[in-house]
Amino acid sequence: MPLWAPTWLPPRWRTLSFNFNFDMPLVPGTYLIHDTDSGRILTYYSAQPFGNKMGTWKNNRAESQKWYVKCYPGGSTYAIQGVDKKTYMAIGADGRDACGMEEDDAAILELQQSNDSYFIKVIGTQSYLEHPNTLSTLTQGLGHMIVNFTTTLIDTKCSWRFEKIGDDAGSALKPRPGTSIPVPSTPQPSILLPPNSGSLYTDDAHFYTDMLFNMPRTPFTRTQRIAALDWARKLGATNVPTMESFD
Template identity: 55%
Template sequence: MTLSPGTYIIHDTDLDWILSYYTGTDRIGTWQINGAADQKGWYVKRYPESSMYAIQSIASKKYIPTGLDGTNLRGAEEGDAAVFHLEHQFKDFYLIKSIGTDVYLNHPNVKPNSMDSYYPSNFTKDAPKDCFWRFERISDDAGSSLKPKTDTSEPVSSLLVPQPVVDALSSQGSSNLRTDEMHFYTDMLFNMPRTPFIWTQRIAALDWARKLGASNVPTMESYNEYERRLESALRSKNNKNQNE
């Protein structure tokens, strides 16, 4: 069951505390319901023509980020927001899975110290029971629309995997795939199509490689770094050729 965009209160399914972003401490975690301004809920936004979401605090307008800042989960601007699949379990219970890193938002209910009044949330690779969240729908208001990641609006559903890449990956044992090989294969995925893949399609391609059984598949963050280094090397080469 696909979750409709809108305003939600997101509940921890163990204690029924609610997921909140507290601006004073710049932390995301679960607190008891107290009616504070920071507990207005979340805008759950869906990217156009996709099943992917971003989650924004109504009070602070900050988003749930892609990862921890040290030991804390802090609010992020839209450009650094995590992109999620909301995996329906039953009734209004969902798992919140970060795309590209394959980790789940959880509520381990462990306080940093006994004086704290909240439980910090974080991410985990596994999906135990403390990764279930209950989405209480408040209204249809989903806030402002998400900005597109690229200039094109081509949907993720149009993703086509080139057959040479399928053959190349299928013929390799997962234990034989080195990180540089995975960069090579994913680069082929992204650059072989006549029209370059958009950002969301790149994420889908990486998820596809993982499901195929490949090891050392890069995250979007590591791939972006790889692209930056590649572009830098190409610029240096071009400058060298121009100076000769």
């Protein structure tokens, strides 16, 4: 989860905390995409009787199991393209099938991180890619399992692990409308002191620490004050006082 500063921190420290986001986005590249329940691999089925569907198969690192994960320009959304047939993950006409389509019809995806795995969600919908781990009846028990998009209860059957195996992400995506996910705007730091004001404070850390500890309308506890000083140090402020200097 992103590291958010408590609301009682001074504005400058709250602003700085937005730079610390430990949910790193998935880097574009070539991936194997693992079903986290069984360890099987997302696979594109292009042969009959499936024709154009996606499922899972045991991990043999075949070309049909390799995927380009791409970012849309200027956004935080993705498209997933099969390395073998160059088709993109998309939703079929029934609203459930995971199939391959050309780029213009690719599903625009949000990858929602949960620990070391991801949920693959189609933006603007509540559809998640699911691996139900049910053997297909079309191949008489040969081991094919079809995946699909679901809007029902989201659980571990919608969880996928991305294993990066190369830096190649294929050709760049064309811009498309609706590929940006709104994110909260980062508040700008309040300017409480004009430049060259003759202040006795040597840096922002001293000024905001003094404001934190001496504003009469802010009854901070000792625990909150200790936490505020620790935050200041973690955020890179210099010359942060010790708690003992205020006792």
